[in-house]
Amino acid sequence: MMNASGKFLYTIRSANGVLVENLQIYGKSRSEADEKIRQMYWRCEIISCNMVSKDSKARTPHIKMQWVRP
Incomplete structure (x- = not known):
């Protein structure tokens, strides 16, 4: 049986008005x-939803976080 998930x-x-992009579910x-x-x-x-193809090399972008002391 093939795995049909995607x-x-x-x-x-969000409910408080913040735009959230690139959520992968x-x-x-x-x-x-x-x-x-x-x-x-x-x-x-929900503003947009696209199915990521299995052939796609789509990856979550690397996020570099830096903590700044006040």
């Missing part, structure tokens, strides 16, 4: 991935 790439607006279907998003980001607005 990766979905989301852009959402695994799900068996789009509706399952939507449900996971809504559990994590309650009352969010």
Whole structure:
């Protein structure tokens, strides 16, 4: 049996108005991935959702964080 799950790439607006991009969620279907998003980001607005193809080399960008003391 083949694994039918996929990766979905989301852009959402959270309940407090913050735009969140490049959220990658695994799900068996789009509706399952939507449900996971809504559990994590309650009352969010889904702006866009794309399925990441298995052939794609899409990766999460590396984020470099630097702590600055006030």
